[in-house]
Amino acid sequence: MKRDAGLVSLTILILTAVQAQAALFQGVEADEFNGTTYILAKSEAEVIVPANGSSFNLTLPIRAEMRLFNSSGGEVPVETEVQFWRGYYNYQVVSEEAVEGHLNYTIPITDQRFVALAEEGSSVRVVLPPGYATGDRLLGKAMPRPDGVIVLENRTVLLWTELEGRTLVDVGFYREDAPRAFRLFLLLLAFLAGIVALEHYVSMKRLRSVKREADEDLDGEGGA
Secondary structure, three states: OHHHHHHHHHHHHHHHHHHHHHHHHHHHHHOOOOOEEEEEOOOEEEEEEEEEEEEEEEEEOOOOOOEEEEOOOOEEOEEEEEEEEOOEEEEEEEEEEEEEEEEEEEEEOEOOEEEEEEOOOOOEEEEOOOOEEOOEOOOEOEEOOOOEEEEEOOEEEEEEOOOOOOEEEEEEOEEOOHHHHHHHHHHHHHHHHHHHHHHHHHHHHHHHHHHHHHHHHHHHHHHO
């Protein structure tokens, strides 16, 4: 019985997490933000690009699966043509009918750091993973400085509007409790360094005492 209850509880927790994630995606996708949104996980980012029409062109440094959704959240069938040229993949995504919605695709990220190139005049929104933050000078911060920061469904959202010139958006992120853990680690290092320094001082003092006693014994023998 206890095992069955545990399985039921685990199932409920998983469903709740999935529903919360879906609610966040739907909320982000359904709003009126006219720019590119990056929803970050630990190892990848879901990219949401506004789409209005029946043919869309994108250039990416990686190969990705393109999906088109209408304003109601329904997926629209598309044909995708990809050409590789000088290190980049050029995508042409075509649907049978005009769509007002968004294109979605996924890109990998590594080492809790997100980097994307934004075009001049564009707007960018970056949604950090749940329980993560940015802004610490040592652990990671966002460059350039965001125009706005809000919290949505326990996730930090960074916003850049109408960027001047082509801009490299660079976001280093870390767990919210990392600064405190890092400070405790530094205190531990300082404590250990203090112990080592004290032991070194005591050892040197003991060696000086032994040397002084040995010198005194030699002086005593010489006088005799």
